[in-house]
Amino acid sequence: MNAQAILLTVLICGTAASRGGTFLLGPDAAPVDAASDAAFSALLADPAGRGLFDSPGVADNLTSVVVSATIGGDAFSAGITEGVFTGTGGVFSTVATDVTSVGSAFDIEDPALQDGAVSLGWGVDSDGTSPSHNAAILINLGISPTPIFNLSMTLADVESSAAGEFAYAVVYDLAGTLVDSTPLVFPTGEDGASESHFFGYASDPGQPIGYLAIIVGDSDIGGNGHTERIAFGDFAVGASPLAVPPHRYPVRRARLIVAGLAGIGLRRRRRARALPDRDRPPHGVEAPPRALLATIGGRGDRAREAPHRAGSPAGRCRSSPGSGRASA
DSSP states (O other): OOOTTTEEEEEEEOOTSSOEEEEEEEOOOOOHHHHHHHHHHHTTTGGGGGEEEEOOOOEEEESEEEEEETTTEEEEEEEEEEEEOOSBTBBOOHHHHEEOOOOOOOEEEEEEEEEEOOOSSOOEEEEEOOOSSEEEEEEEETTTTSSOOOEEEESSSOOOOSBBBEEEEEEEEETEEEEEEEOOOOOSSSTTTOEEEEEEEEEOTTTOEEEEEEOOOOSSSOOOOTTTTOOOEEEESSSBBBSSOOSSOOOEEEEEEEEEOOOOOEEEOGGGOOOOOOOOOOOOOOOSSOEEEEEEEEEEOOOOOOOOOOTTTTOOOOOOTTTTOOOO
């Protein structure tokens, strides 16, 4: 990959009538991806309000663990378990129907390491596989004393591809009902195999995150993911939602191009003329960005949109297979 250009995939989810948030996937960059982390922080109303969970200590063969942290004087916690995805394809509805905990053991490592992929700090390395289901890590954020509106982590060796099976990130509200989901289409690399990728999600104001499920896929042609495992580390959270909810109008997907080594600038393209009357923003109110372009030193390419279909199997936002690749 060209060292002067880093491609981030930004998925703006939800619809005019739905709740939602924004996912961000970074390129293969282990063990530190400062550019993706900075881009994610820039999406938040309070970028300084994020922090890492404290390590619970290295341990083997756990079936569950609760992690905690004090960030800016506020107490945060989350429960982590491993299970399997019991739904069909990319269709999700509730935590209870989508993920079944089978008591699979996982390890706490420092750093998290799986098949050559590594995190910077402590993390979870799953042990369980299933002959008939894809492994899933389920994180319960609803137990946190302070409501959580954003989270990020390093995904390590989380395989995902159109040739095999997509991995998915699924977000639920405090009641366990689906809010957002997306297939993990990494912007660079080899479909997540032996790679470390930044992952972030931020929700709208008033929509705290209840649960996050990461469901593994498969990078092998024809693979179904049943024998693949999951690892993640550098688990950070915060109480700040998105600075400006970007999806009050129909869904957009955009790519954020970060080129060079200097500062980042954003350019917004108006969309009001392209909207039907029922979707047109009120007079004097700018429509949310249809495309985002971040340039450094004047470089950058216009972001392309991906099609969205309401009620599609991937949930409220969907990546086109094979998209999100950076040129060498």
